Amino acid sequence: MIPIDFTHAPDRESWVDSANQLETDFPIQNLPFAVFHTGDDDRRIGVGIGDQILDLKHCANHGLLAEEFVEPARQDVLNGLMGLGPSQRIELRQAISQLLHVSTEADRSTLEDGLHFQDAVEFSLPCQIHDYTDFYASIFHATNVGSMFRPNNPLLPNYKHIPIGYHGRASSIVVSGTDLVRPVGQKAPAEEGQGPTRSPAALLDYELEVGFYVAQGNRLGTTIPIDQAEQHLFGMCLVNDWSARDLQKWEYQPLGPFLAKSFATTVSPWVVTMEALAPFRVAEYQRPEGDPQPLDYLSSSENSSSGGVDIQLMVSLSSQQMRDRGLPAERLSQTRFTNMYWTIAQILTHHASNGCNLQPGDLMASGTVSGPNRNERGSMIELTWNGDASNPTPGTDRTPLILPTGEERKFLADGDELILHGFCKNEQYRRIGFGQCRGTVQPAI
Numbered sequence: 001m002i003p004i005d006f007t008h009a010p011d012r013e014s015w016v017d018s019a020n021q022l023e024t025d026f027p028i029q030n031l032p033f034a035v036f037h038t039g040d041d042d043r044r045i046g047v048g049i050g051d052q053i054l055d056l057k058h059c060a061n062h063g064l065l066a067e068e069f070v071e072p073a074r075q076d077v078l079n080g081l082m083g084l085g086p087s088q089r090i091e092l093r094q095a096i097s098q099l100l101h102v103s104t105e106a107d108r109s110t111l112e113d114g115l116h117f118q119d120a121v122e123f124s125l126p127c128q129i130h131d132y133t134d135f136y137a138s139i140f141h142a143t144n145v146g147s148m149f150r151p152n153n154p155l156l157p158n159y160k161h162i163p164i165g166y167h168g169r170a171s172s173i174v175v176s177g178t179d180l181v182r183p184v185g186q187k188a189p190a191e192e193g194q195g196p197t198r199s200p201a202a203l204l205d206y207e208l209e210v211g212f213y214v215a216q217g218n219r220l221g222t223t224i225p226i227d228q229a230e231q232h233l234f235g236m237c238l239v240n241d242w243s244a245r246d247l248q249k250w251e252y253q254p255l256g257p258f259l260a261k262s263f264a265t266t267v268s269p270w271v272v273t274m275e276a277l278a279p280f281r282v283a284e285y286q287r288p289e290g291d292p293q294p295l296d297y298l299s300s301s302e303n304s305s306s307g308g309v310d311i312q313l314m315v316s317l318s319s320q321q322m323r324d325r326g327l328p329a330e331r332l333s334q335t336r337f338t339n340m341y342w343t344i345a346q347i348l349t350h351h352a353s354n355g356c357n358l359q360p361g362d363l364m365a366s367g368t369v370s371g372p373n374r375n376e377r378g379s380m381i382e383l384t385w386n387g388d389a390s391n392p393t394p395g396t397d398r399t400p401l402i403l404p405t406g407e408e409r410k411f412l413a414d415g416d417e418l419i420l421h422g423f424c425k426n427e428q429y430r431r432i433g434f435g436q437c438r439g440t441v442q443p444a445i
């Protein structure tokens with residue numbers, strides 16, 4: 001596990017004043033990475049601090065970073081930094097923390113020349129994502145969705161033994177703020193004897209997820225044992241796995257989701273490092289009595305005691321009408337990453353367990369983060385129970401969502417903006433946030 005050091009001290013302050021405000025997502029204890037550009041400048045790597053971003057290429061060019069970090073810090077993607085070893089990543093964090101510390105020994109005016117307001121820059125994807133895999137790690141989400149389609153058999157027999165995933169599409173991953181075009185696709189025949197139809201997705205949904213990026217990878221034909229998995233994790237982000245449920249229902253058997261998911265996946269611009277998350281590691285999900293223990297290759301005492309990450313997550317929606325009337329976004333649900341049945345280390349180890357090679361910058365997403373209560377459901381299909389008021393499943397709330405304008409939602413409408421937000425908070429350490437992951441639905445073309 002990553003040790004707690006001076007960079008995590010809760011009373012540590014930065015000379016960037018906005019980083020010392022209590023509710024900022026980016027105090028000096030966080031130091032998340034992103035890739036940004038200003039106007040017509042080239043893309044470069046930056047570090048979030050308060051309401052600003054520190055240009056790491058500028059730091060490298062002005063002798064503010066050790067030689068070993070200069071080349072990867074000057075790239076326009078994070079893959080070089082992601083490929084550093086675990087102790088180098090800690091060293092880099094400590095160096096950046098010292099640069100931004102209130103009594104830094106570095107030249108302040110050189111540093112200030114590398115600062116930009118986050119509001120004034122454009123963000124890009126943080127790295128080149130070679131491969132993307134999406135999982136299904138919340139047992140609450142799997143049970144909710146399963147019981148809509150298989151009321152008597154919601155959870156398939158493999159669920160408690162194996163982290164279920166599917167290979168997602170990397171080319172259509174977009175950064176927060178990118179609009180999303182409603183996909184058009186095939187739908188199941190409306191009645192027996194008819195053929196399928198093709199039209200814009202009517203049941204467009206979001207999935208609140210947490211992603212993680214791979215640090216150093218593994219060679220083809222080798223595996224990543226569970227007790228080494230943490231060393232291969234670089235950092236985490238917010239993910240919205242947009243889903244067209246009507247397309248998904250017709251296409252998903254027998255090989256799983258395809259065009260219902262591959263039209264777009266939105267990630268937050270910020271990558272919160274595993275080093276920053278060290279104070280928020282908690283025990284893995286406590287499996288109820290009687291649940292099977294994972295097989296040995298997915299089990300370790302370290303994973304049991306600190307494989308979880310305590311992230312609080314929120315989803316809000318803002319319709320076009322709400323924005324026109326100046327109303328704030330409406331909170332749809334709030335959940336916690338501790339609800340996940342499988343840890344990120346188990347997911348990574350399982351992914352490489354057949355000898356599949358992972359590369360720096362590969363993205364894995366957790367699957368929809370849902371908890372046991374109604375207000376903890378991480379997708380609209382769960383909140384409105386498939387938008388189906390006639391669904392006879394007992395004990396569920398099937399009412400459509402009512403927005404402050406009186407608009408009803410069973411699924412997403414054109415003009416709806418989805419906003420994901422997440423942060424870590426406990427009594428001992430400084431709160432750190434993930435920023436936001438936003439996207440607005442545009443009409444089908």
Ligand code: MN
Nearest residue numbers: 207241367368
């Ligand atoms: Mn998903």
